[in-house]
Amino acid sequence: MEAPNIDSLSLDTLEIVAGPHFETNGYPHAEWTYLRKHAPVYWYDRENVNPFWAITKHADIVEVARQPKIFLNGPRLLVTTKDQLIEGGDLLFRHLLNMDPPEHAKYRDLVNRRFTPRAVRSLQQEVEDIANDVMNELMETHRNGGATIECDFVTDVAAKVPLDVIAALLGVPKTDRMQLFRWTNEAIGSSDPEFNQGASAKETLERARAGLFTYFSNLVEERRKNPKDDLTSALGAAQLDGQPLPIFEMLSYFLLLVVAGLIVSLGFAAYSFLSGRQF
Amino acid sequence: MKIVVDRHACEGNARCSEAAPEIFEVRDDDKAYIKLENPPASQIDKLKLAVRLCPRQAIKLED
Numbered sequence: 001m002e003a004p005n006i007d008s009l010s011l012d013t014l015e016i017v018a019g020p021h022f023e024t025n026g027y028p029h030a031e032w033t034y035l036r037k038h039a040p041v042y043w044y045d046r047e048n049v050n051p052f053w054a055i056t057k058h059a060d061i062v063e064v065a066r067q068p069k070i071f072l073n074g075p076r077l078l079v080t081t082k083d084q085l086i087e088g089g090d091l092l093f094r095h096l097l098n099m100d101p102p103e104h105a106k107y108r109d110l111v112n113r114r115f116t117p118r119a120v121r122s123l124q125q126e127v128e129d130i131a132n133d134v135m136n137e138l139m140e141t142h143r144n145g146g147a148t149i150e151c152d153f154v155t156d157v158a159a160k161v162p163l164d165v166i167a168a169l170l171g172v173p174k175t176d177r178m179q180l181f182r183w184t185n186e187a188i189g190s191s192d193p194e195f196n197q198g199a200s201a202k203e204t205l206e207r208a209r210a211g212l213f214t215y216f217s218n219l220v221e222e223r224r225k226n227p228k229d230d231l232t233s234a235l236g237a238a239q240l241d242g243q244p245l246p247i248f249e250m251l252s253y254f255l256l257l258v259v260a261g262l263i264v265s266l267g268f269a270a271y272s273f274l275s276g277r278q279f
Numbered sequence: 280m281k282i283v284v285d286r287h288a289c290e291g292n293a294r295c296s297e298a299a300p301e302i303f304e305v306r307d308d309d310k311a312y313i314k315l316e317n318p319p320a321s322q323i324d325k326l327k328l329a330v331r332l333c334p335r336q337a338i339k340l341e342d
Contacts, residue, residue, distance in 0.1 A: 062331065062332075066331075066336060109290075113290070113291075116291040116292065116293070116309045117292070117293045117305070118291065118307070118309055119309075
């Protein structure tokens with residue numbers, strides 16, 4: 001995989017959205033660098049995509065993020081090429097990523113104390129144990145005759161550690177964890193032939209959503225009868241303006257915690273490994 | 280100049296105490312507190328960074 005030279009790019013032709021371009025050239029670091037240098041606030045208008053502002057400098061992104069009343073999440077969550085656009089996809093869930101103030105803060109406040117640095121520090125031993133278990137299992141199952149281990153780092157390591165951590169936070173039994181991974185792949189990679197099994201992107205996303213919603217609907221019901229010290233019990237018992245959470249927003253919350261929690265951690269671990277960086 | 284932390288908005292993300300550890304600390308209640316009311320000029324850049332980085336915009340500088 002050869003990254004393009006920054007000097008060979010031009011503003012009118014550089015590509016930052018299309019999947020096949022990523023496959024051939026890797027993550028578009030050169031394109032981001034070019035945009036930061038020549039057009040840090042750029043109206044990206046191409047035949048294959050609904051146009052959008054590409055803001056590529058850290059300081060500008062921070063400024064945008066600090067003004068949630070001007071820059072809204074709700075109207076549009078994802079940037080994809082037109083052929084991969086899922087009609088009505090934004091309506092399939094309502095969670096923090098497509099909510100705006102004041103609703104956003106109300107929903108965030110329901111669980112934010114479980115994700116403060118102090119709360120996360122208290123999980124350190126548990127996370128270390130999970131990482132050790134994943135590595136020990138790998139040694140048992142993937143030892144290639146001798147001293148070396150051959151494995152798929154993404155599915156065998158990068159996915160498993162965050163999957164077990166998220167599942168532990170939510171109180172999902174170990175036996176159901178791979179199912180969470182499958183739904184995540186179907187939700188994120190709904191147009192990927194590896195995950196959609198011949199179905200359309202929309203059908204695949206809806207299948208993942210239905211699976212996740214049904215699963216957590218049942219788990220919440222169980223936890224409302226027998227509460228534990230986990231996020232599922234907390235969200236099941238949570239109140240918003242004196243009422244239990246609306247079911248659609250509650251189930252969307254689980255979808256967000258599972259899918260976003262997993263895919264970001266997985267990508268970070270895999271990319272760090274690929275780039276030889278310590279993490 | 281006076282540093283004001285809105286502890287209702289603060290949710291203990293601890294970006295301020297990372298950016299300006301001499302000025303802010305996050306205590307066991309997951310809220311930020313001011314350790315140094317009148318930071319020296321050499322700390323002002325760190326202080327401004329802390330204000331900027333707060334995800335809840337809970338830190339204000341008043342004249």
